[in-house]
Amino acid sequence: MTRFLACLLIVASFAAPVRAERVLVFAAASLAGPLDEVTELWEAETGHEVVISYAGSSALARQIEAGAPADIFLSANPGWMDDLAGKGLIETSSRRNIWTNRLALVSFRPGAGIGIDADMDLEGMLDGRRLAVALTDAVPAGLYAKAALTQLGLWLSVKDQLAEADNVRAALALVATGAVPYGIVYRTDAHAEPRAHLRGLFPKDSHPPIVYPGAATLDAQSEAHAFLGFLMTEAAQAVFDEAGFQRADPE
Incomplete structure (x- = not known):
């Protein structure tokens, strides 16, 4: 009987559904449109939810500095990302340049x-x-x-x-x-x-090059890194290509 109960517990642990996570993205206003489309692709693929807050990069960076619970910051220039990095508010190892613009x-x-x-x-x-x-x-x-x-x-x-x-x-x-x-x-x-x-x-x-860096914040949910990685995939980049963005050197 003990062995039978143990087997049931093992089966139940594998059958338990993975809890959907909610990823909060702070994104530059100019990303609205293609980012929404890419988000829908990722949500359909993973079952997780993405909530996007659009505004000027400066306003978003200041909100993160003030303690806003963002998981990912997508900025329209490196300066505001540098500012957060200098304050220890992003995971620098997660930072990538993702798109460029004109x-x-x-x-x-x-x-x-x-x-x-x-x-x-x-x-x-x-x-x-x-x-x-x-x-x-x-x-x-x-x-x-x-x-x-x-x-x-x-x-x-x-x-x-x-x-x-x-x-x-x-x-x-x-x-x-x-x-x-x-x-x-x-x-x-x-x-x-x-x-x-x-x-x-x-x-x-x-003018300085228009580059969009993205990074996970220091307290990001675990799935934030997965979503950030998805933005670099061919499927996601193709959506941004169609919207007129150009691909950046990630370094």
Whole structure:
């Protein structure tokens, strides 16, 4: 009888379902869309749940610093990831560069391509109206925009005509609704919003490289590492390829 009960316990232990875990991802706003699609693939494959909080990378990093229970941080630039690493809030061994992007000029009205260089008359194009950008002192898309405009010698002529938004998708919405005639966002944002028209790409050397690193936080759930690894798979990367992202060197 004792041996029989022991066998039943062994069988029961193998039959017990694996408890589904909930992974909380803090992700840069520009990842909305393809990240949602990839999340659905992973949830269907594993049975685990992923909850995504989208915002500007700066706001998300500050929330993690304040103790928010994120398992994964996906940033739109290395700077905010470096900040968390310096404070000992991410598992540095889990950190990977996952995607890259391009900085783009978009408009509410369609039109011909615009050569973006030092000779572009951006002030004249605005004609007294405002240029939508993400926060230029904190949000990655805004930091890249300021760097590019400064390098091209255009910053001083337009800095007082900016409509700054909390994140890049909010800046995109200002253009898409016609609240402003032009905006500086990522190429992938223009891909995601048919009401905003891509007019040109900023030269790559006009701003720091746009790289999206991802990492697990120090107190991450066990399945967070599995989800982070899934983002590097061919199935996941193909979704981001379709959305206009480019694959980064993971190191």
